[in-house]
Amino acid sequence: MxxxxxxxxxxxxxxxxxxxxxxxxxxxxxxxxxxxxxxxxxxxxxxxxxxxxxxxxxxxxxxxxxxxxxxxxxxxxxxxxxxxxxxxxxxxxxxxxxxxxxxxxxxxxxxxxxxxxxxxxxxxxxxxxxxxxxxLHDGSVAEPPYYGQTTHFTCGAVTALVAQAHAGALPDAALDRRAELTLWRDATNHPACEPVGLGVAVRRAWPSSPVTVHLDTDRPVLLDHYPENEREWRALLQDTSRTEAERTGVPVDPRHLPLAAIRSAIGRREHVLLLVSLDGMQGFDVPHWVLCHGVVPGAVVIEDPWANASTGDTWVDAHLLPVADPALDTMSVLSADRFRGAVTIGPPRPHAPSSSSAHAEAP
Incomplete structure (x- = not known):
């Protein structure tokens, strides 16, 4: 034409x-x-x-x-x-x-x-x-529900909730603001969710879902923009999260997670919560959690729980969003340390207590 x-x-x-x-x-x-x-x-x-x-x-x-x-x-x-x-x-x-x-x-x-x-x-x-x-390719990508975060700081909790809803471990009807804030409260490093704390919170909410944290640095993360006196107690909370991960059996893999491994995880029906910078897509270098849940030739399909209304960006952009592999590789390497943070969540194990009931019982 x-x-x-x-x-x-x-x-x-x-x-x-x-x-x-x-x-x-x-x-x-x-x-x-x-x-x-x-x-x-x-x-x-x-x-x-x-x-x-x-x-x-x-x-x-x-x-x-x-x-x-x-x-x-x-x-x-x-x-x-x-x-x-x-x-x-x-x-x-x-x-x-x-x-x-x-x-x-x-x-x-x-x-x-x-x-x-x-x-x-x-x-x-x-x-x-x-x-x-x-x-524009053969095949299709299974569509998760779209849930836009209702605060500026609950992206990590929302990506985990959407992942579990997509996996069938959480009814769509249970994906609401109470669930969003409850999971965020359990995972937060005030106000952000860092990878280890998020992984531990996911394990507590859904004990039947296998969880692995991927973080290729051993220092505290997401603290660079705070003054020194604000970093100290947040770093202590992150150390506590690592102790809790060891206690509850949540592995923390210190190796760099390559894009090929993210694709492989999705192929195994795992969901990958990935920490990215919004600089490439939105123009400001702010860390942000997205959900990687599908793959197509040359791109990974993500759910972004946030859209920038001031630029005409809407949920239609953020939902079922394909990001080319090289671009996603670049935007998910953060800070001067160039670390990558992610949480992978496997399909719920059969014959275990339902994660939806475990979530409902969480404080």
Whole structure:
């Protein structure tokens, strides 16, 4: 399909887009600064090339392997087909489509499947009620529930809860704010969750699930930005977590965890909670937990419990998000020590007490 790809500059839109305004170019194209997500237009030209019959506003987080359609004006199905071809030409894994104006019948007609709507989101989150996805490779990735963290500091707890819900160890109905804050309280290093403390908390909440912590440094982590007097007691808490890990049989593997091992773990139906920096995807170097739960050619599929509404980022971006292997490898090496922190959770062992009941009994 012939298409035109052009940058989207809200102050100076291309003339053919202006002529498509009769179809109702949404105001949301203009009201959010999407410049950090490379906004561009994929348009379908008329036969003479002088005008457009349709256009889609397309964005994506940096260092990822997907495109997101925000909206389409004009001939919807033709524009979406042009975006899919554009994504294939770039070797990407996936196209998503926010459901602001998308009709289910149009999405189905061009090969998109509906996404499960989020179970929760932060109060300042902005996003459509629905969304759609089309994978650009053979096979499919099993979809976990999407739960957006409701605080700025509970990403570690949320990734663990979503992992267990995806594994069938926790009912979706139990994935709520009480569970989020309860698990965070058990794992926190005030306010962050460091790898060993998170692994120990997961073991306590779900004793039937095998847990391994991967941390290739023996010093306390995630403390560099605190003054010295604030580091000391947090370091002591991390030392206590290591003692508790030894007492409860949670292994702490001191070797570097390579991306190939993360892929292998996912292939064994394990879930990998991975500590990353948000610098690559969001532009600020803040440590953050994501869930690695699927693989596609060249990319790992993650759940990110946080979306940056100020850049037009929504749960549709953060859910079923493919990140190319080299990019994920880079963003998951943290601080000057260049350490990697992760927690792997295996499928629940059969004939053991149910993790959902263990979780329900936690204080």
């Amino acid at each position: 012939k298409s035109v790809v052009a940058p989207f500059e809200p102050e100076d839109p291309p003339a053919p887009l202006g002529r498509l305004a009769r179809h109702g170019v949404p105001e949301r194209w203009q009201t959010v600064d999407r410049s950090a997500h490379a906004p561009h237009l994929v348009a379908v030209p008329t036969d003479d090339g002088e005008d457009w019959t349709a256009a889609a506003l397309v964005t994506a987080r940096p260092h990822t392997a997907y495109l997101k359609i925000v909206d389409v004006v004009g001939d919807v199905r033709a524009a979406v087909a042009a975006v899919v071809a554009h994504a294939r030409g770039r070797g990407l894994a996936q196209v998503k489509w926010e459901g602001w104006t998308a009709r289910p019948e149009d999405a189905a007609a061009v090969g998109f499947a509906p996404l499960r709507p989020p179970l929760a989101q932060a109060e300042d989150a902005a996003g459509p009620a629905t969304g759609y996805v089309r994978w």
